[in-house]
Amino acid sequence: QEINAAVASNFLLPMRDIVTAFEQQSQHRVSIASGSSGKLYAQIIQGAPFDVFLSADQEKPSALLESGHGISGSRFTYAQGSLVVIATNGLTDDPKALLSRGEFSRLAIANPRLAPYGAAAVETLKALTLWHAVSQKLVIGESVGQAYHFVISGNAQLAFIARAQVQNSQGEHPYWPVPTKLHNPIYQDAVLLKKGSYQLAAKQLLAFLQSEQALSIMDDYGYQPAGQQ
């Protein structure tokens, strides 16, 4: 059976590896459609042929359940993201120090309205009481992906991004893992969709997400299992 998985962009890379492992174990094939969660959500409401939805937040899967597009009871938190602050190539100093001393001209974050990592970044800045100091230097990307681009192109010196991106990054970017206590946990929820035609395979995929194998792949990419605080 062939199923379609709608996956939030930030989880695309681990998902690819997880799917490869899943396909080796089962007879099913999975194709991944990635995009921003908001876009995927709109598409699902309009009848997109997705079997499962791996969101970057908790809000959209629960909205889908409420509107009846998701199958009740299928929602669960498949991963918890970790936030890091990354600095441009060549900045040898500790990003945390740079951040607190304000030694940068641009700080990139993801749009807090759209991306949970963005919201977490704002919470962190507020917790560090840096919010007022940095708000004039903020540049906002559509996603953490964009925030990352701002840094690697050298246009911003610091960015709040997902740990997963550092894991995969090219070049020597010093980074600082943001302590989870500084912000609300970034829970990413998945849900099984009504529109999906092969619910059996889809359920198996969701189950596989919670397997040891999947969790170790997630760990490689900097995701923590849900609930581990």
Place this chain on the structure above:
Amino acid sequence: MGFSAADIEALWLTLRLAAIVTLLLLMIGIPTAWWLCRTRCRWKGLISAIIALPLVLPPTVLGFYLLLAMGPNGPVGQLTEALGIGLLPFTFGGLVLGSIIYSLPFVVQPIQNAMEAIGERPLEVAATLGANPRDTFFNVVLPLAKPGILTATILGFTHTLGEFGVVLMIGGNIPGATRVISVQIYDHVEAMDYAQAHWLAATMVLFSFVVLAILYSRKHLMIWK
């Protein structure tokens, strides 16, 4: 460095999409341009404005509204379902429709300008020689509007190759059906797979450059013949 199977699939799909869309754009755009050029209808200005309107919305937002319209509750969706075509979003057909709407102004405008530049005389001459309006259209208007049609083709084709906001929204990034090369490059960039993104982008740019350079040289040849 090479292409993955997914890249090749996307490349192929893109070319098919761009070719079909360009063809349909010309088939719709040419008569529309001619009508706009000839009519004395008072709504002419308004209709031109409506054709240009999709341009003012961000492609993703336009795609969002097209998605609503073509969805099961939208007017287009209800029409296509009633016609037994089914729903268009997330199908190749849907991509084609979306791309057409988005690129139509680039096609209608240059053709209309070229047709207006022809003036009355060649049409009058053709009529006195016994050519009916259809005959005149095919054998006088179209050949004389060639520079505009070529420009329209180039703009329509390249715009379809490159645009992905609309496509991403109504296509849903489904491999083999709606994942075109622009989406693929975007995915590579988002996945930080820059090498692959550069490679694909360079291929696109190079291929397009060759095609465009040939078209443009022919255009200049044509005009200065």
Place this chain on the structure above:
Amino acid sequence: MGFSAADIEALWLTLRLAAIVTLLLLMIGIPTAWWLCRTRCRWKGLISAIIALPLVLPPTVLGFYLLLAMGPNGPVGQLTEALGIGLLPFTFGGLVLGSIIYSLPFVVQPIQNAMEAIGERPLEVAATLGANPRDTFFNVVLPLAKPGILTATILGFTHTLGEFGVVLMIGGNIPGATRVISVQIYDHVEAMDYAQAHWLAATMVLFSFVVLAILYSRKHLMIWK
């Protein structure tokens, strides 16, 4: 339902951006079109192709490459820094530059076609009456290329209003500096704030419709005068 202060700020910024970009597009596009129309240079076809090339890349990807080029390690960035302008990304100036690159083909093409349609005779006539090339350009070529220039203005303006891939990438969504209305609408959609998105989109569409309808009616008047 009303506009938030952010919406109004974005609206205002967008209009400023579109107006400035359109003006600069015309200032760059008109001489370029004229040069392409008159030159016998053999690279003409290639240069036309290069101008059209940005179209084949997805705007976001184009924006990504512009970000690299305008960054501190990119050639443009090093140039602007050497010139004391500083870096362009996340500035209004950067948006202007990016939008110009992205919309240039829509401006050059129609103007070039219109100029080519003028033919040799009016230029020869002007020369025999003692008009130097500059004089001829301003007093013969520009007035006669009016329909093409109008089309270019419309396409350039609307395209700048609507495009956001490039803008998003090099703008950094900074309120008051680079957060334009297209990004704002996009954000509303992504944030599932559909009502606010509809409201803003409708405003944009309505406003543009009125502007376009006026421009098009004037165009038709002009041609049939």
Place this chain on the structure above:
Amino acid sequence: MSTLPLDARFKLSYPGFCLDVDLQLPCQGVTALFGHSGAGKTTLLRCIAGLETAATGHLRVNGQIWQDNNTFVPTHRRALGYVFQEASLLPHLSARENLAFAIKRATQPVTEADRMDTIDLLGIAPLLDRSPGQLSGGERQRVTIARALLSKPGLLLMDEPLASVDQPLKQEILPYLENLKTTLDIPIIYVSHSAEEVARLADTLVAMENGRIVASGPLNDTLTRLDFPIKLGEEVGSVIEATVTERDPQWQLAKATFDGGELWFRDSGYDVGSQVRVRVFARDISLSLQHHSDTSIVNSLPAVVEEISTEQHPGLALVKLRVGNTPLVARLTHRSAHHLELAPGKPIWAQIKSVAIIQ
């Protein structure tokens, strides 16, 4: 056939100009449309061709209604050929393709021989592969004429077709058009400022002024009217229909007999018995009281003075003569008229240089 094959009434207004014509023309032969610049000649042709859709009126050609209150036959269904005043080759087609365009849509099949004849006559064979931009002014005009002829029209509208054609070529094309007129049996409306062309071709003359028709009628009647509303200047004259009765092969001359006498003219191979048209310009007739045989003037005809009027220039007189039943007009100075004591009824010799006879 029908008695009034071309019946046209049109009204059309431009700011500052108003066309208002009511015109009946015979079903065959050439009608010359004469009139000053801006008189409305082109506008009238355009109305007839159906190119002025704003014109109201009535048009019947060869018994078919082309326009009236309820009908408006579109141009492409009017079987007509139109030679526009300005060059009007289709710019994307070569000369050859322009001709082919007409042939393909002609009302009757065009044989290869027809095609070759027309091309040869207009001397355009070497130009066929050029595009319109590569032709000289006269060359373009000739291709346009050929194209109109090859469309085998039922009505031919020609707007100053020979204006940019040089004299010798004109001398070749004119006889062809004359010939066309008799073989084709279609009406031709011919706008021209050249009295020579008009005299050679026209059977009917229509004079326009300010959008109105101020005179019309058979050629000779109009030309010999001393009060003709359009001043013909150097071109006043008359036209005599005559029959060839003798040929003199030694001197290459031929003799034509008409009601009133006979005229010698240069022989261009006319058959004895054929009808010819002899054009006599007023300026080419001199009058004498006696017949002189020691001059180079070959033709000397006894005539009677009918009427004397003053020309545009006050020193000049136009004298209308009658030779038998044929009217002639002579132009001379008032001093000569006085000197010769001319008065209506006076018998006189009209001396006509044979070389001044056109056809």
Place this chain on the structure above:
Amino acid sequence: MSTLPLDARFKLSYPGFCLDVDLQLPCQGVTALFGHSGAGKTTLLRCIAGLETAATGHLRVNGQIWQDNNTFVPTHRRALGYVFQEASLLPHLSARENLAFAIKRATQPVTEADRMDTIDLLGIAPLLDRSPGQLSGGERQRVTIARALLSKPGLLLMDEPLASVDQPLKQEILPYLENLKTTLDIPIIYVSHSAEEVARLADTLVAMENGRIVASGPLNDTLTRLDFPIKLGEEVGSVIEATVTERDPQWQLAKATFDGGELWFRDSGYDVGSQVRVRVFARDISLSLQHHSDTSIVNSLPAVVEEISTEQHPGLALVKLRVGNTPLVARLTHRSAHHLELAPGKPIWAQIKSVAIIQ
């Protein structure tokens, strides 16, 4: 001034056509460029105007080098006026604005009086606010002529400027151009198929064929050459420079005296003592053995036969005469020549109708 003010040598090749001219023209007066359709007249004018950048050669006008191996003065810096063969008003400007365009860029200031005069002369005052598309063919041409004149050129190139202008209007414009010629003191090159225009205006005649100049020289020399390479047909004739010596107000006639005799012609207000140019068409001269006083022919001059040749038509003879030192050409039938026993050296009377004298 300089002796050879316009010195032009050009070479230019098109597929199937090759221009190769070497031409010297006097610094003032009108040069008529004559030649069949496609002979290269327009191409030559374009070379002189600097519009054919591919042409190689040499051009010196009024002592200034406009083109040679190293120099190419661009068109807009050549002080010339060009009336194109086709209508060429700037389409985005009204007639008035077209004139203003020229006036603004004229080489000398144009006074309001100049402007009004030109407008009146060409009869375009009522048309000034129309756009070119709203003008008739002749109206467009007149505006174009006015525009060229108002640019106050140092060299005027006119390509069949009066082809679409009607006869009476031509009669008004021609004297103006003649006048221009003497007052402006600039060279005018004038392409025309009309021998009438040429005879009235031209001082020099240049004949082209196939891209080459086949004959050139002062008007009368060229016109009276019986072997003139371009067949002039009806227009063969001669031009006599004469002086007005008497006016007859009663009969509105004037008398001109020249080396060989005197001629009466209609008086158009010439001052006694002024120079005039008298055009005599070969077809308007008849020969007689004796002088007759009972005819309407006013002018009868004693002449001597110089040369007899055959015209295009074998029945016609061209006879070159000498009246005093002035050459004249007469056309008659060979039969008449035989009948009058014409031979070189024979004395004869040349009868010229006064009305055939043009200026």
